[in-house]
Amino acid sequence: MGGIIILLLFVFIALCVPVVFSLGFAGLGYFLVKGIPLETFAQRIVVGVDSFALLAAPFFILAGNIMNSGGVTRRIFRFASSLVGHLRGGLGHVNVLGSMFFAGMSGTAIADAAGLGAIEIKAMTEQGYDTEFSAAVTASSAIIGPIIPPSTVMVIYGVTAGVSISQLFMGGILPGIIIGILLMLMVAYYARKNNYPKSNKFSFKEVISSFLDTVWALITPVIIIGGVLGGICTPTEAGAISAVYALIISIFVYRELKLKDVPKILFDSMITSGVILLIVSTASVFGWCLTYERMPQNVAAALSTMINSKAILLAVLVVIYLFLGMIMETSAIVITTVPIFVPVLRGMGVDLVYFGVILALLMSIGTITPPVGTVLFIIAKITKLPIEKLTKVMLPWYGILLVAVILLVVFPPIILFIPGLMAK
Secondary structure (H helix, E strand, C coil), X not given: CHHHHHHHHHHHHHCCCCHHHHHHHHHHHHHHHHCCCHHHHHHHHHHCCCCCHHHHHHHHHHHHHHHHHCCHHHHHHHHHHHHHCCCCCHHHXXXXXXXXXXXXXXXXXXXXXHHHHHHHHHHXXXXXXXXXXXXXXXXXXXXXXXXXXXXXXXHHHHHHHCCCHHHHHHHCHHHHHHHHHHHHHHHHHHHHHHCCCCCCCCCHHHHHHHHHHHHHHHHHHHHHHHHHHCCCCCHHHHHHHHHHHHHHHHHHHCCCCCHHHHHHHHHHHHHHHHHHHHHHHHHHHHHHHHHHCCHHHHHHHHXXXXXXXXXXXXXXXXXXXXXXXXHCCHHHHHHXXXXXXXXXXXXXXXXXXXXXXXXXXXXXXXXXXXXXXXXXXXXXXXXXXXXXXXXXXXXXXXXXXXHHHHHHHHCCHHHHHHHHHHHC
């Protein structure tokens, strides 16, 4: 019956039924066929989002939206430009570095692409960069958002897998930096190949000036990472603090956000959070149905029989999640599949924090791959490039991101070094 539920889910998705309803309908069909009281269905919907840790996701979404509206993204762009704008292809490097800074504040690729990405693409176009390159580097750098803490997908994974969200956050720091370096190497290659311009001369005075203008925003990652790492607050509390802090500096320090703008920001954040949490709740029902059918245990037993190598298991899961990321929404993938694979990973001795960070990267790549890549659609809308053309342009960038995945899989200490320090 478990296989039939999954088949039913993909049938609904193939019929273009939204993922949230596909999950719900597949789960409801199972309840009706099995004769399980529908009161249980309603209870599972509620239980799916009844989690204190899950509250971190809406708070980080709110913080990102406030920063996009309060002048923070523009200041981050200026500061990044003062640091690397003097390099060949400077604005490409600024694009990546700016995303790394903003990743420590927002937690989502969508916030980066929609806010910082729009500023970056406009600046690059005005300085003579071709639209295809500008779009590719913006989309690729946006995926750093869910890797460097905070991270909405890590929150959902942590809740689902029963893993410390604090350790997941810390595990994403070094991978996020390494991905940024790899992307900047790609920018350097294209800059030399196409003779892209330098955006400005290096000025220590401008570095100091832009830093002082941005310093209040740059304190946000310190609050989040320092608070969590120091045991001062939980990730959920850090999310709430960062949202309040972003509101304070946007209104009273930068003075670019008016009180009349706050209701719209709250409404937009509510819509985004509502979509994510609704998917989490229906995916929770779907996952419960699979568990009721003992599918996680059956899959674990089958994979343990067929695969006796940790490396092969990880390679198989990388392929599976890259494929799923192309056709499903991140939250739905995590909620429905993680309970199935966690017993297998535990049995093979795979660290769940290590796997969680790899999963976050795979899901982030999913946001820039067709046909469901949300970030890809945002960039296409900003640049007015057809999805087909943008996807073709992205191919070399997919390659460098795949290199990043391989590095993380092959060298676990990249992920586990900082969480290991926390445990001491």
